[in-house]
Amino acid sequence: MKLVITDNLTAIQKATYLFFNNLTQPADYCQIMEHLDKIGLKVNKTTVYRNLNTLLVENKITELDFGEGKKRYELRQNHHHHLVCNQCKKIECFEIIQDLHQQEAEIAKNTEFKITSHVLEFFGTCKVCQA
Amino acid sequence: MKLVITDNLTAIQKATYLFFNNLTQPADYCQIMEHLDKIGLKVNKTTVYRNLNTLLVENKITELDFGEGKKRYELRQNHHHHLVCNQCKKIECFEIIQDLHQQEAEIAKNTEFKITSHVLEFFGTCKVCQA
DNA sequence: GTGGTTGCAAAAGGTTTGCATCTGT
DNA sequence: ACAGATGCAAACCTTTTGCAACCAC
Numbered sequence: 001m002k003l004v005i006t007d008n009l010t011a012i013q014k015a016t017y018l019f020f021n022n023l024t025q026p027a028d029y030c031q032i033m034e035h036l037d038k039i040g041l042k043v044n045k046t047t048v049y050r051n052l053n054t055l056l057v058e059n060k061i062t063e064l065d066f067g068e069g070k071k072r073y074e075l076r077q078n079h080h081h082h083l084v085c086n087q088c089k090k091i092e093c094f095e096i097i098q099d100l101h102q103q104e105a106e107i108a109k110n111t112e113f114k115i116t117s118h119v120l121e122f123f124g125t126c127k128v129c130q131a
Numbered sequence: 132m133k134l135v136i137t138d139n140l141t142a143i144q145k146a147t148y149l150f151f152n153n154l155t156q157p158a159d160y161c162q163i164m165e166h167l168d169k170i171g172l173k174v175n176k177t178t179v180y181r182n183l184n185t186l187l188v189e190n191k192i193t194e195l196d197f198g199e200g201k202k203r204y205e206l207r208q209n210h211h212h213h214l215v216c217n218q219c220k221k222i223e224c225f226e227i228i229q230d231l232h233q234q235e236a237e238i239a240k241n242t243e244f245k246i247t248s249h250v251l252e253f254f255g256t257c258k259v260c261q262a
Numbered sequence: 263g264t265g266g267t268t269g270c271a272a273a274a275g276g277t278t279t280g281c282a283t284c285t286g287t
Numbered sequence: 288a289c290a291g292a293t294g295c296a297a298a299c300c301t302t303t304t305g306c307a308a309c310c311a312c
Contacts, residue, residue, distance in 0.1 A: 065198035115255040124246040
């Protein structure tokens, strides 16, 4: 779900929106700052975090945690999971695992736990790094 | 796999080992410090982290990340997953999801990604908090 | 005395907060 | 003038590091 860039946005916000629209894998706040820097916008990290927070509460982006001690962000989109390469750190997406929702329902039934979300991430070595 | 408490351990280490042996859900470094405090051992956080690190490299405990901005630790044991209650923060364990490994193999085949590990955690509301 | 353990202070990152300033309408 | 956006400094929290002190054998 690409972000719509409207006229009432500031230059920083437009650049941030564009950044997300062109993003190929989840980015952390540093990558956002570096990108803004690169296109000539010197932006404070506070501003970056505030804009991220706005996008989060508007439900336009998602916060991800791969256990790196920091958060990553990507456009909210169809539910999917990630393949994280331990070597080059590349992150690929892939679509839903069939049955996972069914199994979720089963777990919920067995444990009387009402499941509202899950995190499923795979770690390993990507094709390139295997070579 | 309970930790074996041997004579060559220090008092702090013995208490930490016992803490892990009695642990019912993953703990963060604060909970470890609080426990040591409670039994009269004033311990520095550096020491806690260092002992955690030793246990990690010895492969006796596992590091978990539920996206809280900090790590949690538990005894290494049979592969399992967690049900995390968003309200009371209680963490339950449950056993392997059948098929997940099979699906993992399938994903690996389709993506040419060599999967070495995965993270699967469920979030929701536990039975008690639903009441 | 040597190695391993601990404490302390500091630093490194990521993230948040308070407050003042700026900008556009 | 007002609301919203930004910058800046400081703080907070988790985690790590360097160094000195300590303890046990």
